[in-house]
Amino acid sequence: MTDLTLANATILPLGEDAPRRIERGWLRIEGDRIAALGDGPAPEGGPVEDLGGRLVTPALVDCHTHLVYGGSRAREFEMRLEGADYEEIARAGGGILSTVTATRAASEDDLVASALPRLDCLLAEGAGTIEVKSGYGLTVEDELKMLRAARRLGRERPVRIVTSWLAAHALPPEYKGRAEAYIDEIAIAGLRAAHAEGLVDAVDGFCEGIAFSVPQMARIFDVADELGLPVKLHAEQLSHLGGSQLVAARGGLSADHVEHADAADAAALARAGAAAVLLPGAFYTLRETQMPPVAAFREAGTAMALATDCNPGTSPLTSLLLTMNMAATLFRLTPDECLRGVTANGARALGLTDCGRLAPGLRADLAVWDIAEPAELTYRIGFNPLHARYFEGCKC
Ligand SMILES: O=C(O)CC[C@@H]1NC(=O)NC1=O
């Protein structure tokens, strides 16, 4: 059991009603929780570690990843460089389906082994909570295999893994022209099996012309609601179908990508308390030109989260710090918005209230940085100033 006070630190609590910054502050850890924090001299009693003015933030939250998958899409990367766009590749049977073949062929052990190096990259930059989706198996057993592998990552490393069911990611060849049957026999039947095995924390889908429609996603969300599972959605990534409005109407956790969302979507998400998850890695990789409506999100008060969207096709990115830099440079988010995007708002996009902020009673998942100026985290490109990471109160 940890009993430790971190002293002489520059603390960013990142809570809505918390001080913006505590200079020369202290934070007391008891067990796996934050017991107290404040400014001035640290309270007497117990071991103290002087941080020499270093910056302390919540451990980072990556609220949108496809971290578990088989194979690689480097060849497709070349195709894009030869001029094919994402939808052309998808319609030519490439894209997601080529990763499906590799994932179906991989064992659960193979999936864990190939995901661990990607996970270690995120942990090395101070991540403490990571969401992992299914979506490359597209049979009940292969989707369950993916989520079992995801759960194992949380046992193999000091990290909290949150899972999402994403069977509605693509229509496999054996269901070509039979989307409704796929939804019934795989997406819904598999969701029930995953829930029964304790493998799923939220339900997601790819709502897009090359994937699933709003009514089709609504059918899956009906079952999520019956099972008491929250929902989220890949929405308005390549077009405007109304996925964000569906998330808002269902009281969902987040609408993700949202490049093609509009002011009405921003207002609906804000009213529903749902986050907009911006994914600059996919925007950058696809050389997208449609910017997400950041001004509308600001105007509406929609919480903006950021995530790597780590996936082999459109965002082979395993750096939240680079994600922050991309969001600032490409989407014009401020460094403060970027840091909130991978902490408090990332937690919000996952429906988590016990992390992503520093306050008494919350998890002692912390990142200590060898910098004093928070903007350095967003400003630097390819620089990792992590000094130490605490997970459940333990330095790791
Ligand atoms: O190409 C892949 O493997 C996943 C792409 C990823 N999935 C999705 O729904 N949108 C994306 O950009």
Ligand SMILES: [Fe+3]
């Ligand atoms: Fe994604």
